[in-house]
Amino acid sequence: MPMNSKWIKNLCLQMCLLLLATDLQAQSVSRMSVEISFEKxxxxxxxxxxxxxxxxxxxxxxxxxxxxxxxxxxxxxxxxRLFNVIEMLDKWYIRRVVRRDLKQVLPHLPPVSEYRYENRKRHIHYLFTPLPTTEDEATE
Structure with missing residues (x-):
């Protein structure tokens, strides 16, 4: 009995979707509110x-x-590395400061409660607070 090509394509598609779903669940995705405040x-x-x-x-x-x-x-x-920086921040000196600050912050994220970082030289304050999970995320 010859195999139907549509059936084989459907089976391959289902296997790819299953692998993709498994891969997405293995990745750790976090959502946080962020406040970056500076003098002006x-x-x-x-x-x-x-x-x-x-x-x-x-x-x-x-x-x-x-x-x-x-x-x-x-x-x-x-x-x-920074990508797609908004125009008002897309200056070499601002990119350098943000890049250095984020290198200090990222090893500590995602925080259990909130995480604060202060660049004392430039007077920039960073606050990261985890957002509560929704019912849809909890059931997945």
Whole structure:
């Protein structure tokens, strides 16, 4: 009895979806509220982090859903890269300060309660607070 090609394609698709779902569950995704305050202003919003074996990748968005920046932290090399930085922060000196500060913060995230970091030289304060899990996340 010859195998039906549609049946084989369907089986392959189901196996791929199962592997993808298993991989997504293995990744650690955290959601936190973030406040970055400095002398002349500040940024408040949400930080999404995904921890993997060698990297921590994430994004920070404000309350309106506008992306402030994305980042990837390479644990083994202790390097951090910023991507898609919002225009008002996209200056080499601001990027350098944010990159150095986040390298100090990321090993401590996600916090159990809240995590504060202060750059005393530049008078920048960072506050990361975990967001409560929703019912949808708890049932997965």
């Amino acid at each position: 202003g500040g940024i408040t919003g949400v930080c999404l982090l995904r921890k993997e074996e060698q990297t921590v990748s994430g994004t920070i968005m404000n309350e309106f859903g506008i992306k402030v920046f994305d980042f990837v932290y390479y644990r083994q090399r202790d390097k951090l």
